[in-house]
Amino acid sequence: MGYKESSDCLVVVGGTDFGECFNDVYTFDLGRGEKGWKKVRDGRKRIGGIMGMVGGEYDCFVGRFNFWACELGDEVLLVGGGEDLDDGVYDDVWRSEDWGRKWEKLGSVRGKKGGKGGLVGASACVLGGVVFIFGGKAGSFRNYGGGPREFFNCYWCSKDGGFTWSKVMATEREFTRASLTATAVERRNEIVVIGGKDGDDAVGESKGDDRRIIDTYVVV
Secondary structure (H helix, E strand, C coil): CEEEEECCEEEEEEEEECCEEEEEEEEEEHHHHHHHEEEEECCCCEECCECCCECCEECCCCCCECCEEEEECCEEEEEEEECCCCCCEEEEEEEECCCCCCCEEEEECCCCCCCCCCCECCEEEEECCEEEEECCECCCCCCCCCCCCCECCEEEEECCCCCCCEEEECCCCCCCCCCECCEEEEECCEEEEECCEECCCHHHCCCCCCEECCCEEEEC
């Protein structure tokens, strides 16, 4: 997951590699080519424990994928996502004021104690200083453990930088069905939500209720 720090620098956060999830943060200076990469925080380091590696707690979000990150003014927000297991999904919100070096937990999108099953595979965009999050699902992305399979036909918005969130139920005019891993982009003071899928895709195999969504919706 990447986002711009400035016109000539990118920041890359987290991700997964064959089931191992990361919370490292890298920056990339576009002007330096291959030499432009720099790790600005090591996700393996923990507070307490043995030599900062064994035991203790992470000083930021745990490793994850299928989350969403964005630049909001001089801050960076990271929302939701999960690991490969049903008990490792999150709807938490994290903020960094120094481009990924240090992180502060603000709360959760779906409630004070966090929504059951987290928030995975949502799409999001910032418009006029307001953060919008669209769709997604509860439960792990692959759903190996048979946990909750709720797909969300709604969106959430935050006007205070991610501290509090309001849930807005979608109407037929806005979204005809829930969508997972869609794309949301800003265009001329509008948000355009494109593509995605509904239904569950177990272990990468398409089932009968899977439908690839090609509709495009505009949220003013």
